[in-house]
Amino acid sequence: MSKREVFVGREALAAGLLTKSELARWYQPLFRGVYMPKDTVTLWDRARAAWLATGRQAVVTGVAASGLYGANWVDPHTTIELISPRHARPQPGLMVRQESLAPDEITKVAGIPVVVRARAAFDLGRHLRRGEAVARLDALMRNGVFSAEDVLILAKRHPHVRGLKQLAGILPLIDGGAASPQETRLRLLYVDGGLPRPTTQVPILEGWEAVRILDLGWEEFRVGSEYDGDVHRTNRRAYVKDVRLRPKVESLGWAVDHVIKEDRDDEIIGRATRLLMSRGWKR
Numbered sequence: 697m698s699k700r701e702v703f704v705g706r707e708a709l710a711a712g713l714l715t716k717s718e719l720a721r722w723y724q725p726l727f728r729g730v731y732m733p734k735d736t737v738t739l740w741d742r743a744r745a746a747w748l749a750t751g752r753q754a755v756v757t758g759v760a761a762s763g764l765y766g767a768n769w770v771d772p773h774t775t776i777e778l779i780s781p782r783h784a785r786p787q788p789g790l791m792v793r794q795e796s797l798a799p800d801e802i803t804k805v806a807g808i809p810v811v812v813r814a815r816a817a818f819d820l821g822r823h824l825r826r827g828e829a830v831a832r833l834d835a836l837m838r839n840g841v842f843s844a845e846d847v848l849i850l851a852k853r854h855p856h857v858r859g860l861k862q863l864a865g866i867l868p869l870i871d872g873g874a875a876s877p878q879e880t881r882l883r884l885l886y887v888d889g890g891l892p893r894p895t896t897q898v899p900i901l902e903g904w905e906a907v908r909i910l911d912l913g914w915e916e917f918r919v920g921s922e923y924d925g926d927v928h929r930t931n932r933r934a935y936v937k938d939v940r941l942r943p944k945v946e947s948l949g950w951a952v953d954h955v956i957k958e959d960r961d962d963e964i965i966g967r968a969t970r971l972l973m974s975r976g977w978k979r
Contacts, residue, residue, distance in 0.1 A: 702732045702744045728787050739763045739772040744808050746776035746790050754778035755802050755809045759832060761816040764805045767835040769877055814846035821866045822859025830869050831880040837872030873897040878923045879911050882955060889965035900950055908941055917975035920952040921968060
């Protein structure tokens, strides 16, 4: 067996590639009957193992599919979601949906059958809760642009599947400029709080030079919002640079609210509302 090969145990035993004792000693099970060498397990390993565990008939979708495409913030131990034409026995870490797939909704990533980007977006937007769905779709869009129109075409092709109403409401909210799930959550908080939709990755210019790129902002009012996450706690150099830039940002006419994890939602909306109204925005 190759160093990182993921394989069906009974097939390897039948082919004489290893013995039962070698299988137990040197290999670890990923899903029922599927093994790999004892090593760090990647998302790719688990996706391939899930495909093998369902008889090589399933197609990876959902969060795992977005991770295989390279979208950020996908835990390698996330549940592998599959679409399969036949029923598969449930097991931990693997979810099988019996939904229809057209041939043009399937491709291969590193040899594994995976739904195309638009179908991944279609499934993420229907099956996840709204906030997580938007964050996952933001990450997928940031990694590689997909067309909302293509997703809507899939909705017309599959008119009776669950979650279409939520999907229709989510598609206009997708923004590939979001650089973290926290930024997505903050953007949705403003929108749901009745504020104008902010722009992502807003440059603050001095002449032609961008002295700062804000997470979110309302350029018309020169109001910005920054989520001060873990990098401000763990990276002292980045934190000091950020603090030293604040007077420059203010001198260029911008008012920026800095949001931290401990802030309550009503506090965040209230501060942004006051800043926007002080700059001329009216409800």
